[in-house]
Amino acid sequence: MIKKETMLIKFVEQIALDTIEMVVENAYISKTAIPGQFLHVAVDGQTLRRPISIADINREKETITLLFKIVGSGTAKLATLKPGMSMDVLGPSGNGFQIVDKEPSTILLIGGGIGVPPLYYLGKTLAEKNKEIISILGFQTEKSVFYEEKFSSLGRTYIVTNDGSYGETGFVTDVIEKAGQFDRYYSCGPVPMLKAITAKLVDKPGMISLEERMGCGVGACMACVIPTDSNGGYKKICSDGPVFHAQEVSL
Known part of the structure; x- marks a missing residue:
């Protein structure tokens, strides 16, 4: 279930060209998020939240690792945040990768x-x-x-x-x-x-x-739709995705 949560920033570092690694702490998201889901992060002074993929989770320490690239004013502002500060997020958002125990080897x-x-x-x-x-x-x-x-x-x-x-x-x-x-x-x-x-x-x-720029992040605004391969329908990347079966949508 998507919830509005406050996350405490524990670590921030640039790890490659314009690429930031950020470790945040939150009990609910660290225990419920699955691979492929994302967080919709609020940025001070910006109207729209930014979707940031979850790169790793440590359930014991209740931490989530986020990686994002500085591509505009919003992500540039996120990159200035320091350990000890907090972020407002919606998450865990979207549908993640399907994993079953009978997965091929x-x-x-x-x-x-x-x-x-x-x-x-x-x-x-x-x-x-x-x-x-x-x-x-x-x-x-x-x-x-x-x-x-x-x-x-x-x-x-x-x-x-x-x-x-x-x-x-x-x-x-x-x-x-x-x-x-x-x-x-x-x-x-x-x-x-x-x-x-x-x-x-x-x-x-x-x-x-x-990967897609999103508006609401919960499937209400229809800003991130993608056509399917059948019946002329559409899927919402933020709520139906961001993960799809390979032949499910028309790229």
């Missing part, structure tokens, strides 16, 4: 840019269920790379940069063949990347998480 995670964070909490959760994890993470340049060590601790990990300054050169779709055999995939990132992945892996079961 080998899972491929494919993330691009700020679409990488929610896949880490997902990967940790799957690894705890003894699933084999393979990760492909795409970034624009070496300065943008983050969480390589964390994903590597889960399993085989490939880093791809557009300019070839680190790891493989090109796009995440260029590396999928190197990953070898896998049973299911999960992906999060910009729409062009997701479109290319779902086209390439059309015969594989998978789920995708969409």
